[in-house]
Amino acid sequence: MDINSNKYTFIFSTVMVVVVGSLLAIAAVGLKPFQSENVKREKMQNILSSVGITVTAEEAGDKFNQYITDQIIINGNGEVKETDLKAFDVDVLKDYKSGMSNIYSANKDDEAAMRKALMSFGKGGANFPLFVYSGDDGSKKYIVPMVGKGLWGPIWGYVAINSDGNTVAGATFDHKTETPGLGAEIKEGWFSEPFIGKKLFDENGNYVSVSVVKGGAPEDDMHGVDAISGGTITSNGVSEMVYRTLKIYEPYFKSLNNSVAKVEEPEVEIPVSDSLTTDSLVVDTLNNQIN
């Protein structure tokens, strides 16, 4: 048979495309479970590392179930949303790309309009996942996933807030294509560790967030960390991402804060809580000892 005839060329090409196509389809379908398992594990690793727990990919699943005791979804108004959706299954990067970033940039200065737009985003409003971490000592931390813009592509991270709804307990950031040695440094510990202990609210309870400060943050600055020299746009991206995302969760964190505040200054109608009695007892005994 003449292998250079048109007929042969067409038959050959058709057979080749069918064979290669089905081969790739089989491989893609067969390997899919392994691949999505890897992606899931990596997400668990990242969530846990924001509260300072480093785990290998193999033990990620077990440790995640052990430490993350609750998953909550917050709506655009910062209230807990009743839904069957699991926080872990919310893909914040996908939501961000598929229109949420436009809502943010269009309503930069108008919080009410932004919340309104978020409430009607997609099907049933935007979902903001929140992971509740319970430590071995019973301490609770709230982990917020976030997405933002770097210089070349998306950046994302997880910020953990203590149960007072105010103090940052830890943070971890990652990026897709930031410049190695400059913007890509947001991934490193030296950049994310200073976030620990910073406050989201000032003394008057106003939301300030934590931002990166060009040229270095003063040591007593409760709301600033050092920026990356040479990585200004990525650093600013982190600031914007943290500010914007935590702003949405602000009402939720405030409610955490208020419940603590209420116990501290009880009103007449509220019965004195157990913790307060023990606290005052301790104070009394201390006073006695001093006397």
Next chain:
Amino acid sequence: MSTAVAEEVKEEVKKEPLFSKKNKKLITDPLDDSNPITVQVLGICSALAITVQVKQAVVMSLSVLVVLIGSTFITSVLRNMIPSRVRIIVQLVIVAAMVILVDQVLKAFVYDVSKQLSVFVGLIITNCIIMGRIEAFSLANKPWPSFLDAVGNAAGYGLILIVVAFFRELLGSGKLWGFQLIPQSFYDFGYANNGLMILPPMALIVVGVYIWVQRSKNTKLIEA
């Protein structure tokens, strides 16, 4: 009866041994005399991009090895069936299919490495070494020599990648295969990692130094 045996023996003598001198040359030549990177200057872009760490360089070399062996072997087997008018497309389809398979397998089983290699696995398709070897060698040769040629060229490519990555990782981050090699006491004394080594231009310079050393040893390569 006896003549038939004699003929068979004769036939075997005529048959080329698996590792004849010519076949051995197929493997050793690309390591030095016709190295794809330093002599033919092919596949430079991946040599610049993924030689920051030895581990990445090794995984990349292995991926290229698998793709090159697979695609040259397939084209060599099919060489008498491929219509010459569409041969480039056929080669491209074979290479692309191999690359996607490798990428999928890496994503499924060595996820962290595949994330570091990111787009560069996909870019093996555009690696000139692969199309070059298929077009120049395996379309005109039997599967076994094609296989050897593929192994030789992938090894020549991997050799450069690993040598370059060795110097870049050692001088750039003081590590090898991710392990800290330069002790902390050096740093306390004022030793500092050379940040420039991490950036792509230094890969070009290291490759340049390699070519310099290679040509001063192998005078055949010096052009008049």
